[in-house]
Amino acid sequence: MAGLSFSLPKRWQSASIWALYVVGLLPAVWTFYLGATDQLGADPVKTFELFLGLWTIRFLILTLAVSPARDFFGWNYLRYRRALGLLTFYYALMHFTVYMVLDQALDLSAVLDDVLKRPFIMFGMGALALLVPLAVTSNNFSIRRLGPNWVRLHRLVYIVAAAGAVHFALSTKILDLEQYIYVGLIILLILYRSWRPIARSRKRGQGRQRSATAAV
Amino acid sequence: AAALSVIESKYKVDEKATSLKDITTYNNFYEFGLDKGDPAALSGNFKPLPWTIKVDGMVNKPGTFDVEALMKEFPIENRTYRMRCVEAWSMVIPWDGFPLASLLDKVEPLGSAKYVAFETVVRPDEMPGQKGIFQSLDWPYVEGLRLDEARHPLTLLAVGLYGQTLPNQNGAPIRLVVPWKYGFKGIKSIVRITLTDKEPKNTWQVTNSQEYGFYANVNPEVDHPRWSQASERRIGESGFFGASRHPTLPFNGYADEVASLYSGMDLRKNF
Numbered sequence: 001m002a003g004l005s006f007s008l009p010k011r012w013q014s015a016s017i018w019a020l021y022v023v024g025l026l027p028a029v030w031t032f033y034l035g036a037t038d039q040l041g042a043d044p045v046k047t048f049e050l051f052l053g054l055w056t057i058r059f060l061i062l063t064l065a066v067s068p069a070r071d072f073f074g075w076n077y078l079r080y081r082r083a084l085g086l087l088t089f090y091y092a093l094m095h096f097t098v099y100m101v102l103d104q105a106l107d108l109s110a111v112l113d114d115v116l117k118r119p120f121i122m123f124g125m126g127a128l129a130l131l132v133p134l135a136v137t138s139n140n141f142s143i144r145r146l147g148p149n150w151v152r153l154h155r156l157v158y159i160v161a162a163a164g165a166v167h168f169a170l171s172t173k174i175l176d177l178e179q180y181i182y183v184g185l186i187i188l189l190i191l192y193r194s195w196r197p198i199a200r201s202r203k204r205g206q207g208r209q210r211s212a213t214a215a216v
Numbered sequence: 217a218a219a220l221s222v223i224e225s226k227y228k229v230d231e232k233a234t235s236l237k238d239i240t241t242y243n244n245f246y247e248f249g250l251d252k253g254d255p256a257a258l259s260g261n262f263k264p265l266p267w268t269i270k271v272d273g274m275v276n277k278p279g280t281f282d283v284e285a286l287m288k289e290f291p292i293e294n295r296t297y298r299m300r301c302v303e304a305w306s307m308v309i310p311w312d313g314f315p316l317a318s319l320l321d322k323v324e325p326l327g328s329a330k331y332v333a334f335e336t337v338v339r340p341d342e343m344p345g346q347k348g349i350f351q352s353l354d355w356p357y358v359e360g361l362r363l364d365e366a367r368h369p370l371t372l373l374a375v376g377l378y379g380q381t382l383p384n385q386n387g388a389p390i391r392l393v394v395p396w397k398y399g400f401k402g403i404k405s406i407v408r409i410t411l412t413d414k415e416p417k418n419t420w421q422v423t424n425s426q427e428y429g430f431y432a433n434v435n436p437e438v439d440h441p442r443w444s445q446a447s448e449r450r451i452g453e454s455g456f457f458g459a460s461r462h463p464t465l466p467f468n469g470y471a472d473e474v475a476s477l478y479s480g481m482d483l484r485k486n487f
Binding site for chain 2: 035036038040041042043044045046048102103104105107110113114117118119120121170171172173174176177
């Protein structure tokens, strides 16, 4: 099943990661251009804000899908996971910035009121806050430095995913089909993460039994 | 849209009207889809004429009225109202229509009638949002007013916009406009009006009673559970930068005319 795992020549690999950053940021840049030149419809600020939020969810799902894609299909995109995670963070940060600057016009008391009073905003803000330590420790130095703690710390992404999904589900008057699909995918990915260690240890157990039988 | 012959009225807010383009491309009309652009894009097959409205319930003279006949019978007034959506955006809209009271007088409500219930058309073949596995709301869309609210001179049955008959996406051929209430009270494409003695259901209250009530008066003091109602984004005036939020006014700026309707009521409970 490894057929679809394309492997680039080694010297192109880091270039392909940089290309992912560029391509990943293009939707934001293009939509910003449309908004700045008044081509984003009647409510450009809201449209841009929701657009950035939606792309945060999309990159979050892609980030979480890297391991299951390898487990199920043998596609190995592990080298792109850091870029996908960071793109999730950048989009979340832009989403927050647009809310803060363009939507609320830097009215800090209104923002504070939102954060303290409204679960809808709390979930979003909590998810963004938890993404910060993940983004800060996404470099090789931190991985070496933190060792096994790095893995533990980065399990936070599942809390981020759950909070992000709740925030996304609460963002409209009623859920539309698209939201059901995105939220459903996030739930599946979280469930997969909690099921995977069980599946693995069972597999290991079976392997051991088999080799024991063979030895007899 | 056909041209209407319209008379001026005293009801004109002193603010710049939102452009026809924005009023007709940024709509909540879930019968055609959930996106703001869906009603303009997907309402092309909707046939607003001929059209009749059935008026029944607690009235002396129930009847079914042809909308084009009503438009000839009652003078069509131009009224420029503020429109405040519950989602915290707003417009200024030059409606053309006649007071709901004119139609109510015609059917002579009984003394026992206390409320007015409204119903939108159900036409899955012409309204894509009413078709398919995924249906956003229970159809028909229903709304209601207290009889004194319904009789208030500000309460309008709109049949036009900017001097032309209503585009499909704005609720053709006839819709309700209650300018001191959130926009969702302005039920569109009305086919039935019923006088009753019980508080009628309205679609959004049925869908989520925590967040939407029967009255839905614009009130900067009573937040929506998920966002503040203290201010609003005025559609079409701001662009991307220099977007300024307007403070939301009690009763959407119509407090002088309508606040007395609610004297003694707790507006936090009756939201």
